[in-house]
Amino acid sequence: MAAAASPPDVPPVIGPHTPGGTPATAPGAAPALDLESVRASALVVDDEGRIVAANAGARRLFRTSAEELAGQDAHDLLHRDSDGHPLPRSRCRMREALLTETTAQSDLGWFARGDGTLLGLSWLITPCALTPGTTGALVLLHEVRQPATMPPGAGTAHPPLSELDRLTLLAETTTGLTSTLDVDEALRRLAALTVPRLADWAVVDLLTEGDEVRRALVVQHDNGVLIERTDLQGPMPPVPQESPMPLSRALRGVASALAGPSTYQGPPDSGIAVEQQRLFTATGMHSAAIAPVRGLRDVLGALTLGRSLRPDAFTAADLPLLEDLTRRAGLALDNARLYQRQRKVAETMQRHLLPQMPTVPGLEMKARYVPAPDASQVGGDWYDAFPLADGATALAIGDVVGHxxxxxxxxxxxxxxxxxxxxxxxxxxxxxxxxLDQAVMHIAEVPMATLLLARLTCEDGLWRLHWTNAGHPPPLLITHDGRTRYLTDAHGILLGTGSTKPRLDAVVTLPPRSTLMLYTDGLIESPSHSLDHGLDLLGKHAAALARRPLDSFSDTLLEQVRPADNDDDVAFLAVRTPDAAR
Known part of the structure; x- marks a missing residue:
């Protein structure tokens, strides 16, 4: 059936009663058949496969409402393969019959209910007239009952994947795993790709950099839903170097292998064998295939696929596909681990580049740095505070182009x-x-940068701020009673332009218990609003938080003001003066 679109604004010839209680009838046509009078579960679709009507039997069958069905593409919404995955349109006989306006039927097709469970149905589709000159199809559905001897959720033996299905699975694995750099997310995607398409269970064991083993993921397919079994996850015993058991060999990178409960029934030769006995008992797996997950240089772990509900056992013919999957998974995990190591290096670098706040008697100082969402935890935004030779305290904040x-x-x-x-x-x-600007032009590898530099001094109990501004957002002064003022004086051009225009200084006395904020533009700029709006927003929130402790003031302000669509890093320095009595 075809792509979804808005349902046609025409009354169906075959459909439910109209709100007035009479059947919908096309002008000049025979009276319409009331779909509710059809004893079988029935749907009517238009010539593009959109659901026009569904009787009560169909709504009960699919556990959904008429409103949720109306206008939806029947193929995309309902039709599935035997593993619960969306059925390719090229393999849909119902769609073929609809497009060719012929009658077709099948003893067994798979459909998704509204609650996500899978339903086996026999079906018949036949053309019908919706209005004069407009055709659609009537679909009759009957539930296929499974033999009572089959366990709940069990199906018939699955045929081997076709070559096209194998290539599709491998392509999906490559695309799905390489599009994330998060190890845990990559493992979850791997499980979703293989369960229930190939197995009822997926188990991933990973080797850490210290050669320790961790059962990182155990996923079960149960009644159409993937369930993560955290009770079976956790640390594992070390890998035995001489063990011939399948998982031990896979974790050493030796080979893939088949396994079953009998494989681990004898006296265990290692702690890993004990854990495998526990796994087979807890999951009820009667057959498993285990393959090493290899990176470019090392073995990263092992993937186990297990079957407990599906009656067919894994065979040696399944191992090449499993090895292809784990080869792709290994490359993706290798990239994710490399990225995480680089992030740790970058975070360490950033911690060393950004200074600790000095202790200045009478003053409180707090600083924050938030990296750009898509950068490597480092960037060009920075802050600094340090003592000067004459006893003053220097405050600085700047932004080098880039993050x-x-x-x-x-x-x-x-x-x-x-x-x-x-x-x-x-x-x-x-x-x-x-x-500094002259040095930037001649000896530094800095294209352009903004900078605000200030000297903070205390004379006769009064704290004074002397500053100059090289193209940076203005400092914000917040009094204890919640009044705010942007310090816009002494504003000049940014560094690195070659301009020789003289720079200016300004001075202001900071009131007792006031808060001075230095910040970078990532705190106020957003593609979705103007710079003035960002400044107004910062001023309002800062005023409301004026009496908060400085730690809480800083954290809450960042949370409330930083734009959700911000793609820049943020540096932030807050200074609070003491009470006048101090």
């Missing part, structure tokens, strides 16, 4: 040069930034 390792390297150069210039020349912030 990757190259930007992080440029940020480190910029920060280190700034510290050196600020320490050796305790003068106005504008003089330090002017000298």
């Amino acid at each position: 990757d390792l190259e930007a992080a390297g440029g940020m480190a150069q910029l920060r280190n040069m700034l510290r050196a210039f600020a320490w050796s020349r305790p003068e106005s912030p504008s003089g330090v930034v002017t000298q």
Whole structure:
């Protein structure tokens, strides 16, 4: 049946009663047949396969409502293969009959209920007139009862996959596993691809970098649903080097093999054999196929596929397909592990690049850094706070173009040069930034950057901020009673442009118990709203949190203000002055 679209705005010749209680009838046509009078479960579809009507029997059969069926593509919504997967349109005999306007029937087809369970039905489809000049089809459905001796959920022996099905499965595995860099998500996708298409159970054992074994995933197919069995997951005993048992050999990368309960019935030769006895007992698997999962250089683990409900056992003919699957899984897991190692390295680098806050008597200082969602946990946004030779405290925040390792390297150069210039020349912030700008142009590998540099001093109990701004978002000052003010003075051009225009300084006295915020543009910029809106939003939330402890103030503000569609990293520095009595 064909692609979904809006149902035609015409009354069906064969369909339910109209709301007025009389059958729907086309002008000049014979009276319509009331679909509810059909004793079998019945559907009517239009010439594109969309459901026009369903009687009460069909609604009970599919455990769904008329509203949920109406207008839906019958093939996409209902038709499945014997494993519960969507049936390819090229293999759908019902769709072929609809398109050719012929009658067809089958003793067994598989359909999805509204609750996700699989239903075996015999069906008959025959053309019918919906309105004059418009045809569709009537579909009659009868439930196929399984023999009482079969266990619940059990099916008949599955025929071997065709070559096309095998290639499709391998293509889906490659696409599904390589599109994620999360190891756990990759394992879940692998299980969903193989269960129930090939087996009733999927078990993944992984080797850690210390050669320890962890049963990372156990998934069961039960009544149309995949269930993760966390009770069977967890740490495993070490891999025995001489054991001939199938899982031990697979974890050493030796070979794939078949296994069953009898394989592990004898005295266990290792702790892994004990766990395998437990696995076969708990799952009821009567047949299993086990294959190593290999990366480019090492064995990463093993995949076990098991059958408990399906009566047919795995054979040696199934092993080549399993090995193809695990080969693709190994490459995907290798990439995911490499990415995770790189993330750890990047996180360590970022922790070392971003400084610890100094202790300044009377002041509270908190800093936060949030990486860009798609970057490697590092970027060009940075903050700094450090003591100066004359007793003042320097505050700085900046943003080097980019949010990757190259930007992080440029940020480190910029920060280190700034510290050196600020320490050796305790003068106005504008003089330090002017000298830094000249250095950026000649000796640094920084394309362009914004920077705000400030000196914080305390004289006679009053805290004063002297600052200059090189193209950076303005600081925000929040008083204890919730008033806010952006410090927009002393604003100049960003670093790295070659401009020789003099830079300016500004000064402000910070009220007692006030909070000064320095931040990067990732906190306020979004593709979905203007910069002014972002500044307004920041001011409103900061005012509402003015009396929060500084840790809570910082965390809550980031959570509430940072745009959900932000693709940039964020650096944030908050300073709170003491009470006037201090």
